[in-house]
Amino acid sequence: xxxxxxxxxxxxxxxxxxxxxxxxxxxxxxxxxxxxxxxxxxxxxxxxxxxxxxxxxxxxxxxxxxxxxxxxxxxxxxxxxxxxxxxxxxxxxxxxxxxxxxxxxxxxxxxxxxxxxxxxxxxxxxxxxxxxxxxxxxxxxxxxxxxxxxxxxxxxxxxxxxxxxxxxxxxxxxxxxxxxxxxxxxxxxxxxxxxxxxxxxxxxxxxxxxxxxxxxxxxxxxxxxxxxxxxxxxxxxxxxxxxxxxxxxxxxxxxxxxxxxxxxxxxxxxxxxxxxxxxxxxxxxxxxxxxxxxxxxxxxxxxxxxxxxxxxxxxxxxxxxxxxxxxxxxxxx
Amino acid sequence: xxxxxxxxxxxxxxxxxxxxxxxxxxxxxxxxxxxxxxxxxxxxxxxxxxxxxxxxxxxxxxxxxxxxxxxxxxxxxxxxxxxxxxxxxxxxxxxxxxxxxxxxxxxxxxxxxxxxxxxxxxxxxxxxxxxxxxxxxxxxxxxxxxxxxxxxxxxxxxxxxxxxxxxxxxxxxxxxxxxxxxxxxxxxxxxxxxxxxxxxxxxxxxxxxxxxxxxxxxxxxxxxxxxxxxxxxxxxxxxxxxxxxxxxxxxxxxxxxxxxxxxxxxxxxxxxxxxxxxxxxxxxxxxxxxxxxxxxxxxxxxxxxxxxxxxxxxxxxxxxxxxxxxxxxxxxx
DNA sequence: AATAAAAATGTAAACGCTTGCAAGAGGGTT
DNA sequence: AACCCTCTTGCAAGCGTTTACATTTTTATT
Numbered sequence: 001x002x003x004x005x006x007x008x009x010x011x012x013x014x015x016x017x018x019x020x021x022x023x024x025x026x027x028x029x030x031x032x033x034x035x036x037x038x039x040x041x042x043x044x045x046x047x048x049x050x051x052x053x054x055x056x057x058x059x060x061x062x063x064x065x066x067x068x069x070x071x072x073x074x075x076x077x078x079x080x081x082x083x084x085x086x087x088x089x090x091x092x093x094x095x096x097x098x099x100x101x102x103x104x105x106x107x108x109x110x111x112x113x114x115x116x117x118x119x120x121x122x123x124x125x126x127x128x129x130x131x132x133x134x135x136x137x138x139x140x141x142x143x144x145x146x147x148x149x150x151x152x153x154x155x156x157x158x159x160x161x162x163x164x165x166x167x168x169x170x171x172x173x174x175x176x177x178x179x180x181x182x183x184x185x186x187x188x189x190x191x192x193x194x195x196x197x198x199x200x201x202x203x204x205x206x207x208x209x210x211x212x213x214x215x216x217x218x219x220x221x222x223x224x225x226x227x228x229x230x231x232x233x234x235x236x237x238x239x240x241x242x243x244x245x246x247x248x249x250x251x252x253x254x255x256x257x258x259x260x261x262x263x264x265x266x267x268x269x270x271x272x273x274x275x276x277x278x279x280x281x282x283x284x285x286x287x288x289x290x291x292x293x294x295x296x297x298x299x300x301x302x303x304x305x306x307x308x309x310x311x312x313x314x315x316x317x318x319x320x321x322x323x324x325x326x327x328x329x330x331x332x333x
Numbered sequence: 334x335x336x337x338x339x340x341x342x343x344x345x346x347x348x349x350x351x352x353x354x355x356x357x358x359x360x361x362x363x364x365x366x367x368x369x370x371x372x373x374x375x376x377x378x379x380x381x382x383x384x385x386x387x388x389x390x391x392x393x394x395x396x397x398x399x400x401x402x403x404x405x406x407x408x409x410x411x412x413x414x415x416x417x418x419x420x421x422x423x424x425x426x427x428x429x430x431x432x433x434x435x436x437x438x439x440x441x442x443x444x445x446x447x448x449x450x451x452x453x454x455x456x457x458x459x460x461x462x463x464x465x466x467x468x469x470x471x472x473x474x475x476x477x478x479x480x481x482x483x484x485x486x487x488x489x490x491x492x493x494x495x496x497x498x499x500x501x502x503x504x505x506x507x508x509x510x511x512x513x514x515x516x517x518x519x520x521x522x523x524x525x526x527x528x529x530x531x532x533x534x535x536x537x538x539x540x541x542x543x544x545x546x547x548x549x550x551x552x553x554x555x556x557x558x559x560x561x562x563x564x565x566x567x568x569x570x571x572x573x574x575x576x577x578x579x580x581x582x583x584x585x586x587x588x589x590x591x592x593x594x595x596x597x598x599x600x601x602x603x604x605x606x607x608x609x610x611x612x613x614x615x616x617x618x619x620x621x622x623x624x625x626x627x628x629x630x631x632x633x634x635x636x637x638x639x640x641x642x643x644x645x646x647x648x649x650x651x652x653x654x655x656x657x658x659x660x661x662x663x664x665x666x
Numbered sequence: 667a668a669t670a671a672a673a674a675t676g677t678a679a680a681c682g683c684t685t686g687c688a689a690g691a692g693g694g695t696t
Numbered sequence: 697a698a699c700c701c702t703c704t705t706g707c708a709a710g711c712g713t714t715t716a717c718a719t720t721t722t723t724a725t726t
Contacts, residue, residue: 005712007711007712007713008712008713009712009713017675017676018675018676018677019676019712019713019714020675020676020677020678020714020715021674021675021676023713023714023715024674024675026713027714031672031673031674032673032674032675033673033674033675033722036674036675050446050449050450051450051712051713052391052450052452052711052712052713053450053451053452053713054387054390054391054396054451054452054711054712054713055391055681055711055712055713055714056712056713056714057387057681057713058385058387058388058391058680058681058682058683058711058712058713058714059680059681059712059713059714059715060681060713060714060715061681061714063387065430065451068431072416073406073412073415073416073419074409074412074413074416076407076409079406079407079412080407082406082407082431083405083406083407083433086406086431086432086433087433090432090433095430095432095447095448095451096430096431096432097398097428097429097430097431098401098415098419098429098430098431099419099423099428099429100416100419100420100423113383114428115428116383117383117384117385117386118386118387118398118428119385119386119387226612226615226616250612250616253616257616257618260618279559279583280613280616282559283559283583283586283590283613283616283617284616284617284618285590285593285617285618338682340681340682340683341682341683342682342683350705350706351705351706351707352682352683352684352706353684353685353705353706353707353708354704354705354706356683356684356685357684357704357705359683360684364702364703364704365704365705366703366704366705369704369705384682384683385681385682385683386683387681387682387683388681388682388683388684388711389682389683389684390683390711391681391682391683391684391710391711391712391713392682392683392684392685392710392711393683393684393685393711394684394711
């Protein structure tokens, strides 16, 4: 049971070669005579040798590990992104250190510190925006980083997301085309740039194009939870709104169920369109119409971009907007 | 911008002490004169020194990193566990390397190999069962490991979960009390020990206690997906079953919606109880009655247990069953 | 067969830290 | 003044690899 750690040195001795040679075959590196390679490989197998990645990391200054800062793995949107990240990470032989930040500034900073201490080769940052302080830390370090799913207001950091403004505009326009003029805008947390700037702009553009005046009372701030939505339904009920753009599925589900419970018929009396397209959209009754976002792909592409950055390859375009769609289900006519 | 890596050596020089002393203050270690400590701390601050965790790992043989093998982060059950794990991990200053296994034997093995190469201090394994081969690898290495949420058929590895047999029995008994005798058993993948042994036994015990004969045609095998459930609804419709025990929420949601779409009234004509208690249970209409499992806590407790194991503390009981409950919502009367 | 070029292998110095051991610095005791 | 502790600090040997650079072996050329 006591697997006394076998080192590269043991292998070298047993195989009658130097550790440099063993290192070479382990790394599939340069030119080693086939015969030697076979001999070494045999010993590695016999001794059950497993290269110590930590030592490797020290010597080569590469850890083949990337950090992933995520608000909450429990959030369907982010976990889907994370899955995309991990899949391509492992495809390129990287592991990911996953760290939840709760979207909190101080936690993010702390987590970043940690990740850098662990010498990660790169970082994919997920979040709804990029705080000033964090951006500073990023630029101070020379670890490549890419932002997945979020927005960087100053377009300074490589990013992959969708065009939130356009998507929102499309969704709202769809509602307008269905005859609505009183459309509630409920993107979630209005503090976040993604809502406060991008989505709001899309909403406003759609209204403007249709010649509808922007009415501030149609803008609602909310937490990204089912319960927040459920409660908001009451508030909504008291307004003249006849449709709503909602920034997240759980929130939308809450609103939908809340409204339904109050006897409102969706979509006859009230239409809803949500901004994400998680499994939830199929589960609610009626099913939620939504913007379809390629979450998994966003994560995958972000990670792929990161591998390039880590290899110091040139990135043609550091700001990718993936295509999105609009899926009509049952909460819109 | 070129933060030429400042090392412990730089700090030592600047502070006029030896690196050993710097190391001591960094590790809050042993006894260092307060004056010296202050001096060193000041330099650390000025130079913005950040200890290299990789070097530390090599020297100390501790990486303060634990591996987490998870079937799929995207699964609500597992991501909730993962969150619990990460929270207490970071509480104890550990980071987690998260690796998706897709519940595949070969992938698990590969992932494990990786984790061991990275010299993780411990592993928390999530999965529905523990494959022979993996168990072997585990016992070959001397890295502590704990199983979260799953079952170890031979009770060989520290585990934290709930009593799946008892929970299933309780749930089924509830259905029986409501007058049902034809109860479908749809735990999910019947290959998995957790279903094939534990849950099935609970189901059978409940029937037996009520004097109902076990009917094999009431046992259904299914994938853990919404669609599988939706389709299974048709099949179910054709049987004499009047109630069902379902092993997962998504699956249950599919069954519920499928049945409803066929005009079946739940719970009047058909009752459903699901085995997990994710957010979904509140979102479906009618809301799903379910067994409530402390997912987050299972993860948290498992990680806590792992910290003890890593510290070579004695574990009083390596097989923890956390309490569960039964929540009646609207799919049962 | 001699020689140059190419291929294979070895040597040893990092990489940045921890840690056992030794030694210096102050006291207090007798 | 000699001796013994206890508290601090420094020395230096690792930890297990990678990787320039040097050296040896092989192959090709004439």
